[in-house]
Amino acid sequence: MTLPVNGFSKLSKEEKITWLADQHFLNKEEGIKTIKQYWNTNEQLQVLHDEFIENTITNFYLPLGIAPNFLINGQYHTIPMAIEESSVVAAAGKAAKYWQKRGGFKANVLGTEKIGQVHFMYSGAFAKLNDFFNSIQPKLFKATNSITENMQKRGGGITSIELRDKTNKLDNYYQLHCSFETLDAMGANFINSCLETIAKTFKKEAQNFDGFTSEEKDIQIVMSILSNYVPNCTVRAEVSCKIEDLNEDKDMPPKQFAEKFVRAFAIANADPHRAVTHNKGIMNGIDAVVLATGNDFRAVEAGVHAYASKNGSYQSLTNARVDGDTFYFWIEIPLALGTVGGLTNLHPLVKLSLEILENPSAKELMKIVAVAGLAQNFAAVRSLITEGIQKGHMKMHLLNILNQLGASEEEKKYFIKFYKDKTITHSNVINEFNSLRSKNDSSIPK
Template sequence: MIQGFSKLSQEEKIDVLLKKFNLPSSIKEVLNSHLHKELQEVYNQFSENTISNFYLPYGIAPNFIINEKEYAIPMAIEESSVVAAASKAAKFWSKHGGFRTHVISTTKVGQLFFTTDWKLNALQECLPALEIALKESVYDLTQNMSRRGGGIVGMVVNQETDVDDRFFSLQISFETADSMGANFINSCLERMGAQLCTILKAKDKNKQVEITMAILSNYTPDCIVECTLSCPIDSLKAYSGDYSPQEFAHRFQQAVLLAQHNISRAVTHNKGIMNGVDAVVLATGNDYRAIEAGAHAYAAKSGKYSSLTQIKIEDEVFTYTLTLPMALGTVGGLTKVHPLAKLSLALLANPSAPELMQIIAAAGMANNFSALAALVTSGIQKGHMKMHLSNILFTFNASDDEKEKAENYFISRTVSHSAVKQFLESERQENQKK
């Protein structure tokens, strides 16, 4: 066991790890090379036991037209071709109506879990009075949020009989304006939990009440954004490849229907959406893990995991819609602390939280559209392999001349690590003979 690790300096932490796990000393150089000379103290605040930084590419997907407004969207992601796919779709749809988005609702939820001898019907009868008293108990916490249009907007009490007949939850709905609201919600919940115990015990001192947990929920089925693409089917020629636009639209529709009914396909289908979503969420300093969890739970809201998208083909018009839960913020957290998160929001014209929801939904839709279009025409590997080839060539320190020859050579051949290695070895042997 390593004792007192958190109290060590960055250099001491590295030395301990090298010794403990018998690692080569060259690792220290790698870790130190990824430290930021000017901003390391800022980055150290974001996490604990920091010994270096893990960098991701920060790319831009331009030409997004969202509700008739142009955006260049920042994306932080390591997966090959995600930014390219988003950019390609954005450019195409910019000439065909753009991305139409709107926020359906922005309500978030917190939960107070408690055990008690009270019965459900009695708690429900008390709820109107409880709601007034609990709101009053957190007035000092909510008054600023209320001025910005947020605050507590409702409460529901539920019995959690799957756990225990004495186990209950008080589900509290919040509006958090432009903040994600996690700290605000959790602070309110903890204060209200103590007050709930006080109130119920005062009403009947013979009945026990004990708070078990107080925490926000990352399941946000009432914090929803919708994004729609629509154009005449004939306009899809640019994506239809060897198929007619009508054949392409039919194949695309089949792929979407498959994702609605086949769980194995649905997971990968939705992952393609989250490629774009996560990249922008991360670039803007928001919590991509929370949004991922909420999105996949929403995809299973019917009791069976399914696609987050719906499709309609009618009167020779192609209409594709994404419905996505998304709880995020443009104030608080890392949004104004991380230099690149702050830059990202500035690049997006400092959007409100609802505006950012719409921008991110468009990025998710762009990536999903591009992925599905490739799948039903040339196949997903064509674009991926081009980037994969570039990555492999980089690992072998290929020269510019070798890269050009390799790209021509693998136009009609399968890219693999061994195939590229063999190609480069052959090229280098030939060059040595000259």
């Protein structure tokens, strides 16, 4: 039974690991050995990783893969992807190659507006509150000058501050709804610092407003925080080609492929059970690039899924249609990303990933990430409506199963060849592996 611990954060790294081993590991020596195996041999680099978060004991690695040949707006990109799931990188690369022959991907940023809000309670008349807000709005901007000065010099800053009445949702609830332009920074710290300053100024000025009664002056600031829902920070990525050019699936004529592909999206829009899995496939591509570039994939996920529900029900983030003899496939998605600040300046592999992408601006990164999601979705839906998802996925998963079984390199080569034209399931791989192991190693076919 685990016992509580006081002052855990004050323990040294070694003391934390010893406590963990004593409390949780069946084999203490093996547990500690595993933890230390993942320490970086470069002590300075390990200290850097230790200081990213709190109570660190080791590093948790994800594979960093590469998907080449992405033709975006006439230029080729090699896209880094950090992800643990089999087949994602391969599928992205396959989709890139497919559309490379058909004119490539087109992408453009539709908007870059970020959002932050001061949430507060006020029990008086709205007309009075509105008069107060209009009278002190310039002071709210001025109060943040020391924070926004450098951002303003580069063309960014606070673009608007609005008073919003939310009392139809919650009694006495109002917002200061603020919009921001943060340029190449994701901007979370910048936005939150501005909001807290705005909130303090708002509350202070209320105490001096003659139009309020003493009770109305007591505005309660509940919280000041950015929003990860950014419906005006969006990007569109698309592909299109003549239907006759959808000709790489031998068992399905191009017209049938296009019609079936479009029908798959109608189903995703009709049923949230399918839409969630459909969008998860999109996020396989998006999250992998977001992670590789040191951005916040949780924020992106939260905003994206809210956006998928903007019409009142959860639907597909991508769309497809046939117009005459042409096939169109596109995505419009909110992406609040940054290429400066945060991990982009600290994590060596993040720096390298951005270098692989030729050090894009935040807008360029938005385009690349959206294309990765679109490519991933195309590959997944294409598999679903033709040969099925498991054939390609399980072939990629085969090595994971064999590694779990402790297969030798010779055995891996044998099974890759053995399953070249066979259906792969977890159970039949185990059965075949055990059958092979029951024989002498010399029986492995060459």
